[in-house]
Amino acid sequence: MNKILIIDFGSQYTQLIARKIREIGIYTEVTPYFSSVQIDENVKGIILSGSPYSVDDNNAPTWDFKAYEAKVPILGICYGAQLMIKNYGGKVQKSARREFGAAILEIKQNDILFKDVSNKSVVWMSHSDTISILPKDFTIIASTNNIPVAAFRARNKNLWGLQFHPEVFHTQEGIKIFRNFATEICKIEANWSPSNFIKNTIEYLRETIKNDRVIMAVSGGVDSSVAAVLLHKAIGKNLYSIFVNTGLLREGEFQEVLDIYRKLDLNVIPVNAEDIFLEKLSAVADPEQKRKIIGSTFIEVFMKEAEKISDVKWLAQGTIYPDVIESATDVKAAKTIKSHHNVGGLPQNIKFKIIEPLRVLFKDEVRKVGEELGLPKEILYRHPFPGPGLAIRIIGEVSPQKIKILRKADKIFIDELKKHDLYNKVWQAATILLPVKTVGIMGDERSYQWTIVLRAVNSVDGMTADWSRLPYDFIADVSNKIINDVNGVNRVVYDITSKPPATIEWE
């Protein structure tokens, strides 16, 4: 498949570049700057990302322009553009002050990169170095009030550079610039779409798996559910989906999801393991220990079930593209670091071959694929839910009584969010049960009961998050309902901490 390759120098925006270009129907792949790149006939262009480094830093990432310049067109963005300038003999200097925010881009020279782009448009800047001298045979094609070299190209080579960020929402005509680069300069046809992906992936899965049996763990989450339905379309009943009830799911969730899976005709094997999880968690208070116990118990339960199915050759997983990129890129180069804590991480010495049908998709694409495959909105647009479930929302020791309290409170909060059309306006919402008893008064009686925290955040990918500004009246209403309906709780508080410094979950 024709594609644009994005070379990642560790910018926080690299994935955004890849996503934006896919939005216009062109397939992209991200590869770290230090890995050697094969330019086969499918690669039609290269984009160089930004970076937290300056090109003159001691350990600044570099790239071998000479090896690629004659093969495909190259577009440098921010650091990528500056690295190009340095490499061809120009100069990059520290700016007097960091330029961050909107600027007006003025086109200075007709260039195919700016076809149909307005003469003046808003672009987004984020840099502390400036290109001060262009190499020989390079020319300015756009400037801003602050910097003359906002965009440039080489006269005799297929090289372009942008100091601003076309991938960022605030750059008004960024998509046009990407489209020009891809379709006009690299000559790629825009035909990457969810339905094409489904068609090609089903073919690929059939050819690869043939008549073998495949197992996978499904959780009710978007990724595993879409992966399972896609596999089911390809290989039918040879996919065995194992759905474990850890006892740590929300009120009614196990049955609801199971019903949906059955409606979708998945060959699903429900496993009731509530007692095992509860027993292993009894008297354990440390968050990391809880995570480890849940992770290893999950593997035990899953493998025991898998062993009951004969002749299994493959293990399918719902891995998606951000996981693949994050584990491939040098974390030292990336400034944002995400800790991985997926339950269901399987042992290294596993005897199955691994198959990951969603490996090249971003989350929004997984949802689009899911919609085309007919998965219901309850699955596709549900908030993220951690693998260890309610266990990491009960601070300290987990008990059946506490699970019951938390489930009731959670249901009230989530139902009210839905009722007030707020569920889809927050990225994730949760209730947390604190092992803190405080004094209250109910009727004329003194009470001494637990505390519930309401947590709601806005985020793009969970790596950073801001607390949601839910309306006061709404929070007040939820608080009243919880105190009236949930025995054992006499105080409700709202978490107003962002990530960082806090995390989304409390454990």
Ligand code: XMP
């Ligand atoms: P934190 O708490 O790290 O959460 O800010 C970021 C996102 O990850 C989810 N999360 C988990 N998901 N297993 C998971 O599968 C886990 O152990 C886990 N811990 C946190 C969290 O719900 C949020 O969406």
